[in-house]
Amino acid sequence: MNKPTVAVVGLGLIGGSLARALTRAGYGVIGVDRDSVRRRAVRAGAVAGTTGTVEAAAGVDVLVLAAPPEANLRLLRRLARVARPGLVITDVGSVKRPIVQEAARLGLRGFVGGHPMAGTEGAGFLASSPDLFLGRPWVVTPAGDPAAVRRVRGLVRAVGARPVELEAAVHDRAVAFLSHLPQVVAWALAAAARGDAEAGRWRSLAGPGFHDMTRLARSPRRLWREILAQNDAAVSRALGAFIRELRRAPPGPGSRMTNEQGRRRAKPHSLRREVMTR
Amino acid sequence: MNKPTVAVVGLGLIGGSLARALTRAGYGVIGVDRDSVRRRAVRAGAVAGTTGTVEAAAGVDVLVLAAPPEANLRLLRRLARVARPGLVITDVGSVKRPIVQEAARLGLRGFVGGHPMAGTEGAGFLASSPDLFLGRPWVVTPAGDPAAVRRVRGLVRAVGARPVELEAAVHDRAVAFLSHLPQVVAWALAAAARGDAEAGRWRSLAGPGFHDMTRLARSPRRLWREILAQNDAAVSRALGAFIRELRRAPPGPGSRMTNEQGRRRAKPHSLRREVMTR
Numbered sequence: 001m002n003k004p005t006v007a008v009v010g011l012g013l014i015g016g017s018l019a020r021a022l023t024r025a026g027y028g029v030i031g032v033d034r035d036s037v038r039r040r041a042v043r044a045g046a047v048a049g050t051t052g053t054v055e056a057a058a059g060v061d062v063l064v065l066a067a068p069p070e071a072n073l074r075l076l077r078r079l080a081r082v083a084r085p086g087l088v089i090t091d092v093g094s095v096k097r098p099i100v101q102e103a104a105r106l107g108l109r110g111f112v113g114g115h116p117m118a119g120t121e122g123a124g125f126l127a128s129s130p131d132l133f134l135g136r137p138w139v140v141t142p143a144g145d146p147a148a149v150r151r152v153r154g155l156v157r158a159v160g161a162r163p164v165e166l167e168a169a170v171h172d173r174a175v176a177f178l179s180h181l182p183q184v185v186a187w188a189l190a191a192a193a194r195g196d197a198e199a200g201r202w203r204s205l206a207g208p209g210f211h212d213m214t215r216l217a218r219s220p221r222r223l224w225r226e227i228l229a230q231n232d233a234a235v236s237r238a239l240g241a242f243i244r245e246l247r248r249a250p251p252g253p254g255s256r257m258t259n260e261q262g263r264r265r266a267k268p269h270s271l272r273r274e275v276m277t278r
Numbered sequence: 279m280n281k282p283t284v285a286v287v288g289l290g291l292i293g294g295s296l297a298r299a300l301t302r303a304g305y306g307v308i309g310v311d312r313d314s315v316r317r318r319a320v321r322a323g324a325v326a327g328t329t330g331t332v333e334a335a336a337g338v339d340v341l342v343l344a345a346p347p348e349a350n351l352r353l354l355r356r357l358a359r360v361a362r363p364g365l366v367i368t369d370v371g372s373v374k375r376p377i378v379q380e381a382a383r384l385g386l387r388g389f390v391g392g393h394p395m396a397g398t399e400g401a402g403f404l405a406s407s408p409d410l411f412l413g414r415p416w417v418v419t420p421a422g423d424p425a426a427v428r429r430v431r432g433l434v435r436a437v438g439a440r441p442v443e444l445e446a447a448v449h450d451r452a453v454a455f456l457s458h459l460p461q462v463v464a465w466a467l468a469a470a471a472r473g474d475a476e477a478g479r480w481r482s483l484a485g486p487g488f489h490d491m492t493r494l495a496r497s498p499r500r501l502w503r504e505i506l507a508q509n510d511a512a513v514s515r516a517l518g519a520f521i522r523e524l525r526r527a528p529p530g531p532g533s534r535m536t537n538e539q540g541r542r543r544a545k546p547h548s549l550r551r552e553v554m555t556r
Contacts, residue, residue, distance in 0.1 A: 117483045137483050164483065170476050177470060177477035178484040182491045185463060188523035192455060195519060198448050199455035205395045205415050205442065206456040212490035213460045241473060243521060245466035 003027050004061030004088075004151060009054050009075060011041050014092045014116060015066025016128030020046045021159035024130045032057050037125050046128070058082050062151055064114075065091035065099075069226045073102055080106040088148045090114045090155075094175065095230035096141055096168035109144030112152040113168055115175070116161060123220040134160040141168045176234035181242055183224055184235070186216035281305050282339030282366075282429060287332050287353060289319050292370045292394060293344025294406030298324045299437035302408045310335050315403050324406070336360050340429055342392075343369035343377075347504045351380055358384040366426045368392040368433075372453065373508040374419055374446035387422030390430040391446055393453070394439060401498040412438040419446045454512035459520055461502055462513070464494035 008019045009032040031047035038050035065072040089111045096113040103111030118136040138161040153163040193199045286297045287310040297307045309325035316328035343350040367389045374391040381389035396414040416439040431441040471477045
């Protein structure tokens with residue numbers, strides 16, 4: 001079977017990395033983005049060619065929507081007007097329910113939701129890398145057309161990732177805890193430290209733990225606001241569960257920790273026992 | 279000036295690393311811990327000798343308390359009964375107010391609070407490394423005896439760290455945000471994900487962001503419960519500030535994010551403008 005031709009719409013961190021990885025794997029890749037990014041992608045050898053609109057790119061075998069989530073929904077509606085039967089469309093967005101539902105509403109049986117579980121806090125084509133997906137899971141949602149799913153799974157494997165088939169709602173609930181909540185937490189942790197007079201002033205004392213836990217706070221906010229808005233209900237539930245766990249953790253009257261400490265105090269600490277009683 | 283002799287009481291991650299680093303720097307180091315750890319430290323060449331009690335080690339020039347925080351307080355009270363004038367005592371605990379206050383109550387003018395801002399999620403002598411402190415800040419609190427502070431600063435520099443003089447209360451407030459809150463957050467994030475049926479089941483989807491943010495959840499719980507209990511008030515305030523920031527971050531009616539989204543929606547997204555209107 002010949003390799004399908006692929007259009008990648010949006011050559012940012014994910015789309016740029018996908019274009020680079022597919023080109024390296026021998027696929028003919030068309031890039032769609034604004035002029036300056038298209039020129040950069042051509043110079044980098046990430047794409048075989050470019051075009052300016054999603055309609056002009058719809059002649060390929062597989063079209064990948066890699067713009068921000070709200071833009072992907074609008075691009076999908078435009079595609080529905082020009083897509084020939086058999087066009088496979090997939091996306092790389094972090095929330096699957098809204099776009100899967102929109103594709104169903106538009107009757108796009110060749111739409112397969114996708115989400116590579118890979119990324120960095122970087123953004124844009126300059127942050128892209130053909131190695132981004134190596135060994136990573138890549139969620140693929142079921143579609144009306146099983147052949148479309150097979151095509152997308154093939155692309156996923158071609159860039160070194162591991163396809164994981166998952167219903168959109170299950171994906172959205174799991175990533176609310178595993179990806180979206182951590183993003184919100186990183187922002188809040190950085191903001192809380194910045195907002196305290198002494199912690200802000202002595203920020204240089206922070207160790208690798210703090211840096212690891214606030215690294216995501218540098219992720220692009222506008223993109224993340226769209227992601228969080230699209231997964232609002234699941235993120236709110238995850239946030240609620242997280243705050244319940246938080247309130248359990250620190251010491252305080254009646255907290256789980258205080259009770260455990262009470263139990264622990266009955267037993268001497270091992271070092272204390274060895275060093276102190278002689 | 280001859281190098282002072284040093285006793286390190288508690289040869290865990292921090293004490294073990296300190297013993298190794300001081301020995302490498304040419305100091306004569308006596309280790310105090312339970313038998314099995316002392317044997318291990320001797321075999322590793324981390325110490326010149328060992329002894330079983332803090333009283334037997336009190337003949338050195340500088341004694342470093344590197345046991346868990348509650349044990350350090352009890353060791354300090356025992357030391358107060360045997361310490362000769364001129365004995366410099368310091369500690370490496372994560373909370374400074376309780377031990378600084380206890381030293382003042384005991385009239386130990388040679389006590390200098392210390393806190394190396396270094397660590398890993400590991401624990402115990404086997405996790406120790408002589409390089410742990412290289413380039414890291416090491417908080418030193420003021421003491422009754424300025425010569426004691428100079429001695430401790432000298433040791434700090436000898437292991438490659440950078441002394442930062444800070445009042446105990448300021449230290450405790452800053453680390454509540456920069457170290458203790460992140461610890462509590464890591465536990466809660468890991469527990470929330472584990473507690474959700476789908477997130478728990480699909481945990482393998484988690485990327486490096488989630489792993490970085492829950493790495494600290496592997497830190498020793500018993501030790502951390504003592505640290506959090508000793509800094510209860512400051513950690514509770516930091517937690518409160520953090521939860522206020524959290525509630526601001528996600529989308530929801532009246533939230534800051536929703537308002538910013540509203541404003542943003544008035545302007546077309548740049549990619550959308552370029553790709554979609556042609």
